[in-house]
Amino acid sequence: MIEKFFTQQKTLFRMGEGILGPYLPAIAKVLDEALYSTATIRRHLRAADHFGTWLQENNIAVAPIPTASCPSQRWMGPRVLPAL
Numbered sequence: 001m002i003e004k005f006f007t008q009q010k011t012l013f014r015m016g017e018g019i020l021g022p023y024l025p026a027i028a029k030v031l032d033e034a035l036y037s038t039a040t041i042r043r044h045l046r047a048a049d050h051f052g053t054w055l056q057e058n059n060i061a062v063a064p065i066p067t068a069s070c071p072s073q074r075w076m077g078p079r080v081l082p083a084l
Contacts, residue, residue, distance in 0.1 A: 001025040020052035
């Protein structure tokens with residue numbers, strides 16, 4: 001899924017090999033389905049990749065987060081797109 005947002009093989013390889021690499025396609029899919037712009041999705045994916053690098057540099061393991069502990073989007077309200 002991240003291939004839709006990045007074309008350079010070097011970038012795809014780096015992101016895929018990072019500690020959060022396995023999670024990036026799911027992040028991209030959720031954002032794409034929520035109709036975020038390509039530029040915004042790219043920024044989020046880059047941020048996640050950089051965060052994964054920071055985790056590795058600080059020897060912090062990635063642990064699964066239970067879905068029940070994740071805040072629901074309901075408290076933020078629905079995503080409203082501007083009328084065309």
